[in-house]
Amino acid sequence: MRKNRKISVAPSAAVISVGAARLLPQYCNTRSSTSMCSKLIATYVIALHALSALTPVAVARAEDLACSAPIARQASLAEIQAFVRDRGRSVVSFVGYSEAGYEDTRAMLDHAARTLDRFDPRKTIINIGGTESGVGAIYELAKARGFATIGIVSALAQKQQVTLARCVDFVFYVADDSWGGVMPGTRELAATSAAIVAVSDEMVGIGGGDIARDELLAMRAAGKPANFIPADMNHAVARERAHRRLQPEPVDFRGSAHGTLMP
Secondary structure, eight states, rough: HHHHHHHHHHHHHHHHHHHHHHHHHHHHHHHOOOOHHHHHHHHHHHHHHHHHTTTTHHHHHHHHHTTSOOOEEEEEHHHHHHHHHHOOOEEEEEEEEEEOOBBBBBHHHHHHHHHHHTSSSTEEEEEESSSSSSSGHEEEHHHHHTTTTEEEEHHHHHTTTTBBOTTTTEEEEESSSSSEEEEEEEEBHHHHHHHHHOOOSSEEEESOOHHHHHHHHHHHHHOOOOEOOOBOOOHHHHHHHHHHHTTOSSSSOOOOHHHHHHH
């Protein structure tokens, strides 16, 4: 009898999640009512938590639903901090290569998996850059392990209609004329990187260029844990990029973060 009760409850929770997954992105991306959107998001999260307490089949359905139609909106640093604070979880951010990709994606994901093993999905939010390329592949790995996921990215991604990762729950577009890193001629981080560093409790870099380097250094300067794992960018992509820019063919594929962060 108990088994039958579980089976009968699971579809009901799944129905709630299906409805939320379909309606929330459309509502929150097109309506101006921030308070109502926040209430709907909270309802969706509660439904997913309820579902996770049911059968393994129900849990699998929740994960599948979480890997579709991310909720994306523009947000200030204060709004992102409030979002995180309301959830009462720490934030672990991954940085690394994006469009440059990885020469060994499998190895990158293995490093990420070992890092994720150190954290409790019930107490941790995984943050990356909102998109699926490069280090964004970790989103799928994180969702499969039950982590809530967010992405913080420059509003340039919205303007340029960059495709968001399939397995990120919420994406925050930060008003920024750059993609991040230290602003030219200053020692200050651009708004996007500043927001990432501000909300992160820990950061892990797997390879990476200037932006990843600047964010990792800023984390260390703030007294926060920031670990760096060496990794090559995709060699073919790097050669093609140099060819397009009429630059010499690269011979070092370790990324600018490596030279600064490795002892």
